[in-house]
Amino acid sequence: MAPGTPPASVVIVGAGQGGFQTAASLREYGHTGRITLISAEDALPYERPPLSKAFLKDDTYLEGGAPLWLRPATYYVRQDIDLVAGTVTALDRAARTVRLADGSAYAYDHLVLATGARPRTLGVPGSGLRGVHTLRTARDAAALRQSLGAARRAVVVGAGFIGLEFASVARESGCEVTVVEACDRPLARAASARTAAYFARLHRDAGTRLLCGHGVAAVHGNGRGGVSEVELTDGRPLPADLVLTGVGVTPNTELAAAAGLVVDGGIAVDSRLLTDDPRISAVGDCAAFPQVRSGNRLRLESVQNAVGHARLVAERLTGAPSSRTYDELPWFWSDQFSTTLRIAGVDERHDAEVVLGEGPDAFSVLLFDGDELSAVESVNRTGDHLAARRLLSERVPLGPGEASAPGFTLKKHLAARRRGAAVPFD
Amino acid sequence: MPKITYVSVDETARTIEVPVGTSVMRGAVFNDVDGIVAQCGGNAQCATCHVYVDEASADRLDAARPDEDHMLDFTASPRRDTSRLSCQLTVTEDLDGLIVHLPERQN
Ligand SMILES: Cc1cc2nc3c(=O)[nH]c(=O)nc-3n(C[C@H](O)[C@H](O)[C@H](O)COP(=O)(O)OP(=O)(O)OC[C@H]3O[C@@H](n4cnc5c(N)ncnc54)[C@H](O)[C@@H]3O)c2cc1C
Ligand code: FES
Numbered sequence: 001m002a003p004g005t006p007p008a009s010v011v012i013v014g015a016g017q018g019g020f021q022t023a024a025s026l027r028e029y030g031h032t033g034r035i036t037l038i039s040a041e042d043a044l045p046y047e048r049p050p051l052s053k054a055f056l057k058d059d060t061y062l063e064g065g066a067p068l069w070l071r072p073a074t075y076y077v078r079q080d081i082d083l084v085a086g087t088v089t090a091l092d093r094a095a096r097t098v099r100l101a102d103g104s105a106y107a108y109d110h111l112v113l114a115t116g117a118r119p120r121t122l123g124v125p126g127s128g129l130r131g132v133h134t135l136r137t138a139r140d141a142a143a144l145r146q147s148l149g150a151a152r153r154a155v156v157v158g159a160g161f162i163g164l165e166f167a168s169v170a171r172e173s174g175c176e177v178t179v180v181e182a183c184d185r186p187l188a189r190a191a192s193a194r195t196a197a198y199f200a201r202l203h204r205d206a207g208t209r210l211l212c213g214h215g216v217a218a219v220h221g222n223g224r225g226g227v228s229e230v231e232l233t234d235g236r237p238l239p240a241d242l243v244l245t246g247v248g249v250t251p252n253t254e255l256a257a258a259a260g261l262v263v264d265g266g267i268a269v270d271s272r273l274l275t276d277d278p279r280i281s282a283v284g285d286c287a288a289f290p291q292v293r294s295g296n297r298l299r300l301e302s303v304q305n306a307v308g309h310a311r312l313v314a315e316r317l318t319g320a321p322s323s324r325t326y327d328e329l330p331w332f333w334s335d336q337f338s339t340t341l342r343i344a345g346v347d348e349r350h351d352a353e354v355v356l357g358e359g360p361d362a363f364s365v366l367l368f369d370g371d372e373l374s375a376v377e378s379v380n381r382t383g384d385h386l387a388a389r390r391l392l393s394e395r396v397p398l399g400p401g402e403a404s405a406p407g408f409t410l411k412k413h414l415a416a417r418r419r420g421a422a423v424p425f426d
Numbered sequence: 427m428p429k430i431t432y433v434s435v436d437e438t439a440r441t442i443e444v445p446v447g448t449s450v451m452r453g454a455v456f457n458d459v460d461g462i463v464a465q466c467g468g469n470a471q472c473a474t475c476h477v478y479v480d481e482a483s484a485d486r487l488d489a490a491r492p493d494e495d496h497m498l499d500f501t502a503s504p505r506r507d508t509s510r511l512s513c514q515l516t517v518t519e520d521l522d523g524l525i526v527h528l529p530e531r532q533n
Contacts, residue, residue: 047467049466067456072457333469
């Protein structure tokens with residue numbers, strides 16, 4: 001294959017959000033060669049966000065999980081996308097083939113690794129008991145949903161998004177809920193202290209017990225293979241008939257590492273999402289890519305990130321003349337009870353924040369790194385979030401001084417800057 | 427089951443029976459109707475499930491909630507008076523015969 005020639009055959013490992021989107025965008029952008037999409041899960045590609053939210057309580061999701069599908073089976077036939085069930089166990093870069101657990105092999109001109117991530121486990125005695133769950137796949141969610149139906153006391157380990165989303169569903173379904181978090185606050189990695197404090201209150205007001213600064217020592221059984229109690233490191237027992245651990249994920253990088261690709265907190269890719277082998281790209285949760293603002297290598301876990309990566313790779317492989325580098329603004333949402341948190345941008349560090357919004361239950365936190373806006377967290381303020389997405393992706397200048405002026409709104413700032421006029425303060 | 431008609435930019439129409447309780451967006455996605463991307467899976471986050479409701483059907487729908495209304499300012503094809511997010515249109519018996527037109531672009 002000469003440089004610049006579109007690859008005849010693209011193999012995609014992993015058929016989650018990123019893998020699916022790579023295949024779909026390749027066809028959309030005119031790729032006529034073979035597309036092989038290899039899925040370790042024996043299901044049509046589906047979306048994960050509802051698994052910790054609506055899927056657990058909404059009966060329209062029940063019929064075989066079909067409503068989770070990203071597309072029905074007919075789509076893959078119509079688009080001539082070869083959907084292969086199986087797990088890739090080896091990658092031979094010299095021969096340009098991947099081998100599946102069943103021994104079959106697929107040759108590629110270009111390979112896209114979209115292997116995602118898997119939940120970390122607690123690694124304490126008793127983690128394998130019935131009633132102790134992690135949540136990543138539709139299968140996990142179905143098991144969790146079933147446990148939840150009979151549960152009275154749920155313990156959630158980890159106050160990240162998955163843990164808190166599940167905690168809100170469990171509380172709404174009438175469980176007694178205790179959330180155990182090792183850090184001194186919820187959402188420690190994911191949101192500012194101010195936003196985290198709001199969510200801590202939201203959960204406590206709903207009657208959830210939130211125990212921060214506590215670790216889990218063991219999980220104890222009821223003698224019949226099921227769980228009965230979580231024991232904290234200080235010895236405190238928490239009775240439980242359901243335990244969800246949401247303590248972060250490990251990216252699936254083993255395949256890449258075994259093939260000698262650079263792994264650095266994820267499969268290392270450059271700003272065009274290429275690994276150190278020009279015939280291999282990586283997208284989504286498994287990929288550690290350079291962040292535009294800081295240049296730091298980051299791994300993000302979001303639908304937007306997986307889709308954005310996938311589109312860029314598809315663009316590149318279908319011979320788009322520009323070799324665009326990945327500079328999409330990251331954004332994310334989370335639903336807990338009837339509250340929606342939306343985050344635009346990445347807060348790697350901030351030294352100033354400005355809060356917009358009057359009511360206690362609707363506000364936005366603007367995070368600044370020096371004189372530059374780096375991220376905006378909006379609670380029940382969709383308009384702010386959308387304006388923030390535009391401001392951040394168009395890199396409209398905004399400093400904390402300006403943002404704290406009376407009457408300041410993100411929308412007005414955006415409109416004014418677009419007109420090139422001064423910012424109007426009412 | 428209520429029937430919903432999806433009309434693409436080239437005027438091809440597909441009529442699909444969509445179960446009550448699901449959304450006009452899901453009706454399209456699960457039946458492989460092109461033109462609805464639905465990147466956020468129906469969470470009113472992405473505006474890639476934008477449709478123009480046919481004038482004849484417009485008065486059957488409740489007004490958009492604020493989330494949807496904000497999102498509609500950020501669609502890839504221009505917002506019109508009849509613009510809606512199909513993921514926010516829950517199918518009821520009353521919507522039998524609803525016609526929606528798909529926009530030129532979703533993202
Ligand atoms: C419960 C839950 C809730 C979430 N909620 C939100 C949300 O509200 N908003 C948001 O933006 N994001 C959310 N996310 C995150 C989002 O779903 C992920 O970021 C996204 O799915 C990442 O896509 P991906 O393709 O990188 O990985 P995945 O979707 O995980 O797909 C990877 C696939 O690759 C397969 N695979 C791995 N190794 C191999 C192999 N060797 N051979 C073959 N197949 C392989 C895996 O089995 C998996 O099916 C949520 C995630 C979860 C789990
Ligand atoms: S599917 Fe994303 S807004 Fe409707």
